[in-house]
Amino acid sequence: MKKIAVFASGNGSNAQAIAEHFNQGNDARVIVILSNRKDAFVIQRAADLAIPAIVFNRSEFYDTDNITNYLIDEKIDLVVLAGFLWLLPSSLVKAFPNRIVNIHPALLPKFGGKGMYGHFVHEAVVAAGEAQSGITIHYVNEHYDEGQIIFQVHCNVDHSDTADSLAAKIHELEYAHFPRVIDEVIKTIDPT
Ligand code: GRF
Numbered sequence: 001m002k003k004i005a006v007f008a009s010g011n012g013s014n015a016q017a018i019a020e021h022f023n024q025g026n027d028a029r030v031i032v033i034l035s036n037r038k039d040a041f042v043i044q045r046a047a048d049l050a051i052p053a054i055v056f057n058r059s060e061f062y063d064t065d066n067i068t069n070y071l072i073d074e075k076i077d078l079v080v081l082a083g084f085l086w087l088l089p090s091s092l093v094k095a096f097p098n099r100i101v102n103i104h105p106a107l108l109p110k111f112g113g114k115g116m117y118g119h120f121v122h123e124a125v126v127a128a129g130e131a132q133s134g135i136t137i138h139y140v141n142e143h144y145d146e147g148q149i150i151f152q153v154h155c156n157v158d159h160s161d162t163a164d165s166l167a168a169k170i171h172e173l174e175y176a177h178f179p180r181v182i183d184e185v186i187k188t189i190d191p192t
Contacts (some may be wrong), residue, residue: 012042
């Protein structure tokens with residue numbers, strides 16, 4: 001069985017969708033959810049899903065290798081960032097080459113980079129008058145939103161769309177595709 005670790009900073013609806021997708025079968029499982037916020041709703045979701053949760057603070061994440069070492073010790077096969085807002089320390093990126101994926105709620109390379117997350121992305125897309133937005137699933141390197149793209153899918157941005165209505169469309173795309181794409185990626189990874 002392959003082991004997945006999911007990082008999330010907030011609501012965690014993608015983390016839940018991924019856990020529910022995998023934890024019915026025996027090929028791969030979300031064995032831990034990690035967050036930088038102890039009050040994030042994803043921690044409640046982890047409890048409801050009976051998945052262990054780990055919360056860390058900035059100094060533990062950046063000044064120690066505790067989290068990287070934990071993932072190595074647990075023999076994690078794939079790290080999934082699902083609404084995780086911090087840049088990964090290079091020790092973590094180096095320990096999991098081509099084994100960290102992120103989802104971005106727009107069509108990279110547009111509307112990516114530092115500060116471009118969540119609502120800010122959708123507000124920028126609507127303000128720019130884009131005819132289309134979508135999701136990008138990509139490998140993670142040491143820069144925000146710059147790793148190799150694995151998958152993109154588009155949706156239309158209508159004249160009546162607001163950041164909220166666009167966010168709802170994007171979430172539907174995320175739930176439909178992110179678990180499925182993770183499934184494809186994890187099948188390419190040799191077990192550790
Ligand atoms: C998602 O739209 C994800 O693409 C973005 O942040 C949002 C997180 O939503 N990076 P949730 O926490 O999974 O509900």
